[in-house]
Amino acid sequence: MRNPHNDTAPVKTSKEAVDGPVRRCILSGEREQRDGLIRLALSPDGDVLPDVRAKAPGRGAWIGVTRAELDASAKKLKGALSRAFKTNDITIPADLGARIAEQLQRGVLDRLGLEFKAGHVAIGGDRIQEAGRSGRLHLLLHASDAGEDGARKLAQAWRVGRDQEGSGLKGLTLPISRTILSLALGRENVVHAGLTDAKAAARTREALDRWLHFIGPDSTPRPCETASQGASALPSEASVDERQTEGL
Structure with missing residues (x-):
């Protein structure tokens, strides 16, 4: 329902000029206002961590799915995050949804x-x-x-x-x-x-x-x-x- 995408390449649309930045969900592919999405960040050790305040430095990935949808997308999530962070050296915590x-x-x-x-x-x-x-x-x-x-x-x-x-x-x-x-x-x-x-x-x-x-x-x-x-x-x-x- 919502959409992430890395911070370095924001989507430019007329909606963005009115309502704020828009991002693409890495799982659903849908675009939505950034404030309605959840940002994921990559720690220096390669751990994928939630960054709901969108304050962490570096490249980010955005999701707008529910927890149930996130938990059901474990295989897809790995590939989507690797592409978003441009590295395969990532670790997704088993309790990411929690x-x-x-x-x-x-x-x-x-x-x-x-x-x-x-x-x-x-x-x-x-x-x-x-x-x-x-x-x-x-x-x-x-x-x-x-x-x-x-x-x-x-x-x-x-x-x-x-x-x-x-x-x-x-x-x-x-x-x-x-x-x-x-x-x-x-x-x-x-x-x-x-x-x-x-x-x-x-x-x-x-x-x-x-x-x-x-x-x-x-x-x-x-x-x-x-x-x-x-x-x-x-x-x-x-x-x-x-x-x-x-x-x-």
């Missing part, structure tokens, strides 16, 4: 932590309901072990604030428990979180998009209002306030 997933999850948690410190995240049912009813809620997130009743009440407050009662607008249940969500925000027992700034919601959604697309929709049980179709169905930045996040 390493990528871990880095992507860390990116989401770091983003939430930063937005919380900046005052862009409301926690606690009362505060989230108030933000929702006053029209200040832009993205609603739940821990995987959140109760259905609590999630439903917050979603209702959000719909009221957006004047969308009766719509399908609801929050996204993340594939992480309240323990992990609490650690990310530096608070105890965080079950729900609401982004109260539109730009912060867009930044968080971008990180979520890459993570949830890669791990796939069935990677973790999601007991309350769940994301069942993967991250590719995330609403666009322009419509983040107007469409539901259920399809993340």
Whole structure:
């Protein structure tokens, strides 16, 4: 679905001038914006390592497939990486998919932590309901072990604030428990979180998009209002306030 290609020869298109650099996925052959892909880098020892922040020096290779697709493409991956890095002297870790997933999850948690410190995240049912009813809620997130009743009440407050009662607008249940969500925000027992700034919601959604697309929709049980179709169905930045996040 997405596409890597080495950093030294970026694809030049009219889309790139508007939306940013485009790369080709070494496995699917499809082209996509670089920010939606995952970069792989080659260590001095020849190990292929995830570089999800795209900061490592040297030649890079880009992928836009899911973890399941990556794991199923072991033979093809070796040849594709050898061509991208222009060397056969590479070692692909057996747990490459797990390493990528871990880095992507860390990116989401770091983003939430930063937005919380900046005052862009409301926690606690009362505060989230108030933000929702006053029209200040832009993205609603739940821990995987959140109760259905609590999630439903917050979603209702959000719909009221957006004047969308009766719509399908609801929050996204993340594939992480309240323990992990609490650690990310530096608070105890965080079950729900609401982004109260539109730009912060867009930044968080971008990180979520890459993570949830890669791990796939069935990677973790999601007991309350769940994301069942993967991250590719995330609403666009322009419509983040107007469409539901259920399809993340």
